[in-house]
Amino acid sequence: MNFLRNLLAAIIGFFIAFFLLIFLFVIIGTVVGSDQEVVVKSNSILELDLSTPIKDYAPKDENPLGELLGLVDEKLALNKIINAIDNAKTDSNIKGISIKSTSINAGIAQTQAIRNKLEEFKESGKFVFAYNDVYDQKSYYLSSVADSLFLNPVGAIDFKGLSSEILYYKDFEDKYGIKMEVIRHGKYKSAVEPYLENKMSEANREQITSFLNSIWSEITEDVSQSRNITVENLNLIADASEGRNAELAKKNNLIDAAIYEDEYESKLKSIADASKVELISIEDYITSGKGRKSSVAKNKIAVIYAQGQIMYGEGNEDIIGQGIINKAIKKAVKDKNVKAIVLRVNSPGGSALASELIWRELELAKKEKPLVVSMGNLAASGGYYIACNADKIIAEPTTITGSIGVFGAIPNAYEFANDIGINAEQVRTNKSADYSVFEPMDEKFYTITKEGVEQIYTTFVTRVATGRKMSFEDVNEIAQGRVWTGKEAIEKGLVDELGSLDDAIKTAAELAEVDNYRVRNYPSYKKDFKDALKFSPFAKVRKEEILKEALGEESYRMFNNINQMKNLKGVQARMPFLIEIK
Structure with missing residues (x-):
């Protein structure tokens, strides 16, 4: 009896201590968070590092313990980045922007939106500089908007055009007897093609080629305008990988100079016309309140x-x-x-x-x-x-x-189950179409499912048409x-x-x-x-x-x-x- 009483007391004591600890963490988090005020100092340069995952919308995590314990996913919101760059145009403490991002953790459309906003920023008369040891294609696309673009003397630019790779699983399915039963409408519906074929269809190749060329034309046209290189020459540079070292990159006007990071920092001081400059990250600038637009409008x-x-x-x-x-x-x-x-x-x-x-x-x-x-x-x-x-x-x-x-x-795993000696038997009350992952798809089930796919396709097209x-x-x-x-x-x-x-x-x-x-x-x-x-x-x-x-x-x-x-x-x-x- 004493044992059960002591056990119950220990359990209750554990939970009381657990919740008190949580309460203490919340209090500490609130106090610590309140002290972390970011102030934008004079002679500041906004540093743009976009290697953190970027989402269109990234509201603050409301878990009171997440940030304190370092369990909150790092992320940046596109809308806040855009607002921050916009606010920096008229912020007297911001002298210019420095782009230092080896990789851009965003989609092409998001990257283009940020690039366009940087073009607007330049209209304010403030500078945009960029530096990196190595540029991948997306980071170069963004950085090419800069007034001056620099590369480490032993660095490189990966400028080679766009490509796409798709994995096909048909032979894998045939070999192991596990496959996907697919019913579709749309000859270009290539989401399921890898489960039906062992190579790319002409229809899929056609659409991929089309949209890759369309996206590449946007990239080359933007870079062409910023770097004063013709689109034709940019494609020749991409074909020959002539950004593969700093010397070639400079020769082809992909960069303005090959310099070391300390030399780049000196250039920032010179362009900012200050003996000392303060670098403020885009994250801190947003935290300071510059990631939103102030308005008292009722509408x-x-x-x-x-x-x-x-x-x-x-x-x-x-x-x-x-x-x-x-x-x-x-x-x-x-x-x-x-x-x-x-x-x-x-x-x-x-x-x-x-x-x-x-x-x-x-x-x-x-x-x-x-x-x-x-x-x-x-x-x-x-x-x-x-x-x-x-x-x-x-x-x-x-x-x-x-x-x-x-x-x-x-x-469907019928062939796999059969190969390893598993047999599935079913018992049912009616003759309605049914499906088992351990049996071949019968014609009645296929017909009914196909009917559903066709009905939804018709509804989809009707919605678009209307x-x-x-x-x-x-x-x-x-x-x-x-x-x-x-x-x-x-x-x-x-x-x-x-x-x-x-x-x-x-x-x-x-x-x-x-x-x-x-x-x-x-x-x-x-x-x-x-x-x-x-x-x-x-x-x-x-x-x-x-x-x-x-x-x-x-x-x-x-x-x-x-x-x-x-x-x-x-x-x-x-x-x-x-x-x-x-």
Whole structure:
């Protein structure tokens, strides 16, 4: 009896101590956080290092223990970066901008948006300099906007053009007897092609070549204008890899000089006309309050961020679910001070059902307030589904969009099970179509599933035709799962204008006929108490990192692609996400 009493007392004591410790951590975190005020000093230079993952929208983590224990994912918000650069134009403490980023952890469209904002910054008369030991292609694209661009004397520039690699699994499936049963509509719906073929189809090669050339033309035209090199010569430089060392890079005008970092720092002092300069990171500048636009305007433009793959359910910061997104739409509609809505889409698509539910909520919202869509890196398949009924669609030139097509994919291990001596037997009460992963797909199940895929495809095309004021036949002609860049999509009638999120917000304000307004970002991602307690140090070690280390980069890519397909539920409106641009 004494043993049980002592055991119960120990358990109760443990939990009391546990919650007191949590309370203490929260208090300490609040005190420490309140002391971390960032002040922008005079003669400061804003340092742009974009190697931290960049998301369109990255609200602050509300876990009270996360930041204190170092368990918060590092991330930068594109909207805050844009605002910070904009604010730096008129900030008397900021002399100029220094770009020092070996890699850019952002998509091409996001990178182009930042580059365009840096072009605007230069109009203020302040300088933009760039330096690096080595430039990869994306970091060079961004850095080429600089007034002066420098490279380490033993450095290099990886300027070689764009390429894409796709892994095909058909022979692997045949060898091991585990495959994906695929039912699709759209000859370009290449998300599932690697499970059906052992090499690239001509249709897929055609679309990849088309959008790679479109994106590359944007990059070369921008670099050409900034570096005063013809597009023709840039392609010759890329063909011969003539940025592979500092001497060639200088000879071909890719850089202004090959210097060491200490020499670069001296140049910064000279251009800033100061014996001492203060470097302030983009993260700290945002923390100081410069990542937002100050306004006391009563009128608001709501910006609703839909980022990540689309999945049926509540959703979160990385997954678009109809739960969170539809709540945000309803809040924006209900707020009488919100005069228009901008939907910022950055998604490869996903669940057709969730896409339809979000489409419906946007259709209702559009009857109340103007609706404008801004497209980020991706607004394809389901991402385009939720965008197609807007009053106006604005995309970046390098946005990947379209992919109007659907598919269903179901894993099947019948041959594998048969080879290792496993036999599955079923008992059922009715003759309805059924499916077992351990049996071949029968014709009745295929027919019913194909009917569902065709029905959703027809609905998808109809939604686009209605939203874009086109005929079903015209949409069907450019659909079939075909992917387009933003620049190509304008020619096809899928997009109205090329521009940034700022352009979309201005357009929404014009449609609402308001001049003075402020931006209200949605959705808010609130954690309940149970989620706030998820602070185990082991949570920081992601399974992806463990798998990458164990399998290697290429094997991990194969595993991840198969795993994503395995976890898909229901008919999918999804872009060919297996494409990787290098």
